[in-house]
Amino acid sequence: MKRWIVAAVLALVGLCGLYVGGAVFWNWFGHARGAGEIQGASIPAAVIDARDGVVASAAGGDSKRILFGDLHVHTTYSTDAFLWALPMFGGEGVHPLADACDFARYCSQLDFFAATDHAEAITPVRWEETKTSIRQCNARSGDPANPDMVSFVGFEWTQVGRTPNDHYGHKNVIFPGLEDGGIAQRAIAAAGVATQALRGSPAALNRWIPFLDWKHRQDYFDFQKYIKETRDPVDCDASKPSNELSRDCFESATTPGDLVRKLDEQRLRYLLIPHGTSWGFYTPPGTTFDKQLEASMRPERQTLIEVMSGHGNSEEYRSWREIDTQDGVTGECPAPTDDYEPSCWRAGEIIRARCVAAGETAESCETRAADVRHQAANLGVAYHLLVSGEKVEDWLDSGQCRDCFVPPFSHRPRTSVQYGLAIRNFDDPANPTAFRWGFIGSSDNHRARPGTGFKPVDRLRHTEASGVNSDEWRTRMLGPPEPQTASSTGMTQQDLQTLAGFQLTEVERQASFFTTGAIAAVHSEGRSREQIYAALERREVFATSGPRMLLWFDLINAPGATAGATVPMGGEATMNAPPRFRVRAVGDFVQKPGCPSFTEQGLPENRLRALCGGECYNPGDARHKITRIEVVRIRPQVRAGEAVDGLIEDVWRTLPCNDTGAGCTAEFGDTDFARGGRDALYYVRAIQEPTPRVNGGGLRATRDANGRTTAVEPCWGDWRTSRSDNCVANVEERAWSSPIYVSAARR
Numbered sequence: 001m002k003r004w005i006v007a008a009v010l011a012l013v014g015l016c017g018l019y020v021g022g023a024v025f026w027n028w029f030g031h032a033r034g035a036g037e038i039q040g041a042s043i044p045a046a047v048i049d050a051r052d053g054v055v056a057s058a059a060g061g062d063s064k065r066i067l068f069g070d071l072h073v074h075t076t077y078s079t080d081a082f083l084w085a086l087p088m089f090g091g092e093g094v095h096p097l098a099d100a101c102d103f104a105r106y107c108s109q110l111d112f113f114a115a116t117d118h119a120e121a122i123t124p125v126r127w128e129e130t131k132t133s134i135r136q137c138n139a140r141s142g143d144p145a146n147p148d149m150v151s152f153v154g155f156e157w158t159q160v161g162r163t164p165n166d167h168y169g170h171k172n173v174i175f176p177g178l179e180d181g182g183i184a185q186r187a188i189a190a191a192g193v194a195t196q197a198l199r200g201s202p203a204a205l206n207r208w209i210p211f212l213d214w215k216h217r218q219d220y221f222d223f224q225k226y227i228k229e230t231r232d233p234v235d236c237d238a239s240k241p242s243n244e245l246s247r248d249c250f251e252s253a254t255t256p257g258d259l260v261r262k263l264d265e266q267r268l269r270y271l272l273i274p275h276g277t278s279w280g281f282y283t284p285p286g287t288t289f290d291k292q293l294e295a296s297m298r299p300e301r302q303t304l305i306e307v308m309s310g311h312g313n314s315e316e317y318r319s320w321r322e323i324d325t326q327d328g329v330t331g332e333c334p335a336p337t338d339d340y341e342p343s344c345w346r347a348g349e350i351i352r353a354r355c356v357a358a359g360e361t362a363e364s365c366e367t368r369a370a371d372v373r374h375q376a377a378n379l380g381v382a383y384h385l386l387v388s389g390e391k392v393e394d395w396l397d398s399g400q401c402r403d404c405f406v407p408p409f410s411h412r413p414r415t416s417v418q419y420g421l422a423i424r425n426f427d428d429p430a431n432p433t434a435f436r437w438g439f440i441g442s443s444d445n446h447r448a449r450p451g452t453g454f455k456p457v458d459r460l461r462h463t464e465a466s467g468v469n470s471d472e473w474r475t476r477m478l479g480p481p482e483p484q485t486a487s488s489t490g491m492t493q494q495d496l497q498t499l500a501g502f503q504l505t506e507v508e509r510q511a512s513f514f515t516t517g518a519i520a521a522v523h524s525e526g527r528s529r530e531q532i533y534a535a536l537e538r539r540e541v542f543a544t545s546g547p548r549m550l551l552w553f554d555l556i557n558a559p560g561a562t563a564g565a566t567v568p569m570g571g572e573a574t575m576n577a578p579p580r581f582r583v584r585a586v587g588d589f590v591q592k593p594g595c596p597s598f599t600e601q602g603l604p605e606n607r608l609r610a611l612c613g614g615e616c617y618n619p620g621d622a623r624h625k626i627t628r629i630e631v632v633r634i635r636p637q638v639r640a641g642e643a644v645d646g647l648i649e650d651v652w653r654t655l656p657c658n659d660t661g662a663g664c665t666a667e668f669g670d671t672d673f674a675r676g677g678r679d680a681l682y683y684v685r686a687i688q689e690p691t692p693r694v695n696g697g698g699l700r701a702t703r704d705a706n707g708r709t710t711a712v713e714p715c716w717g718d719w720r721t722s723r724s725d726n727c728v729a730n731v732e733e734r735a736w737s738s739p740i741y742v743s744a745a746r747r
Contacts, residue, residue, distance in 0.1 A: 280410025453546020
């Protein structure tokens, strides 16, 4: 009997935790991780005044302030963020929302930021905690009319389709205020694959892992509790309008149109911002923006777009194709070009090489290669699962844009920003629909670190790169290496239905494309919440790839404008005369090492060190030089099916910049506009002198004299690349203005 009692007590202690002296040493049922505790005080007014004064001195008389922010930030309320924070992935522990507030204010020193965790994992409790934490962050900002930082509530609608026909991509929703009446009652998730991945499948984390990493066991127990809590809310009643639903249910929307309807049913004011649009990590090859211009998708509500993030640059269109789609569902693999090799083609070449090595005939090997190419073209992002025993190096730089600026992994040209601006929908010929976006940049950081693009430091903390700590852990997570064979695995589209989430993606190859974040800038009447949000709504915004460059872009001869009045970036005009524009650009300050002295007064030393890692935004007196200004002109389609290749003119004009340290100003016009009789839009890129960037070289390809890629040197997210190696390469950082949309006067 005594032995039975002892055994029962030990079992109870093991399951529930050992309580000694007021503390639980471990809890096998897990702890709920909350929003954390904000520790930073408001920034001294003198620091903010000096910051604004620097912009004013460069503005040339413009009364508006340029303010910098990040509208795309994740904490460990997002499933993938929590997963990557675990020790087995080299994570340093959870990153709650309080960390984002303190990091934004003291490390990156932003003027505004938004919390945008994945709605698929935001339970009613987490939604309430998100709002409370953002309110607390805002409460530390000083005078509401002139705060040191504005904090916004938002969420990410994380839609993923398995085929081009049902893929719409990720979109952030940002609300202007902090009161419940102006914020959605629930975060609205994307139905389908994303919900499976972010609400359910990570629970497949091996239950024995805590015992394999006993030192960090509590982190794994807490993650399992997090997954259980994520799954607990019941689905909302789909037959009821959103404003009539219980606050405690799990609400989802299938398409962007559904999402807009649900937000409008709650009579909300909001920004709906597509992001990562050409990121092939999750976007099926063959996807295009065209279907999102259908009236039912409510394209007019998507007024901003994220041109670049820490996942890469989605701006640029290219004429090559990753697959040739037949009906939006099936496809064929196109042949490679001089500047692009489709990944489906590379899959066939890997199999061909193995076949030849096995001694089979050339004819037999070509048959095998052709078969694999066809299969790969029809497996979406999971094409790599066809090739057993494949390694990252086997794929070389297939699927990648070789001449894009800091491209995303497996860039999809027909979901690029340029393609989206070039197309129109002609279902109503008299009133064709088009996207009219303003441009922002963001970090998409998953470690509660907004605005990470200020310095090329700390790759594994400031980017999304992560990976297991050793080859032993890699085997535990991925299983033993598969044998290499000269035939495909036989994977089919039907087999994909049994898989979800990160099982389908090229997680290891993606690590070479994670970089520090881009940033959003607004031309605002002031620092208040309403003034910043109003600038975002009127699209008077620009993006940079991370540095805090200054950029002005105006139409200076709009008809009917009073003397001296202009149409700023993001604006619209109707003209029958040649439009004329003025652009001014100033480079970012050269950064000093370390952090400014005021940061030590506002955060405890251990908190500052843990969040910032000894490096903050810390401008010196000298500025980087602007080397040139590039002008892009796009003339949108005038009829259904019109080829876009000739409509996107990049670069249309290059304006030299004789920058001696204070930037430059230039003017240009379009004498062809009136003769052409068709609408056009114009935006500018200010190009800064080359500086180092984390993962600026992507896969770091080696090419032969004919331009063929012969080898790659990946920047691994795991133990294979040293933590101290930031994999930097020099790039020309840049700022993108929002377009100015000029319509031709109809006679």
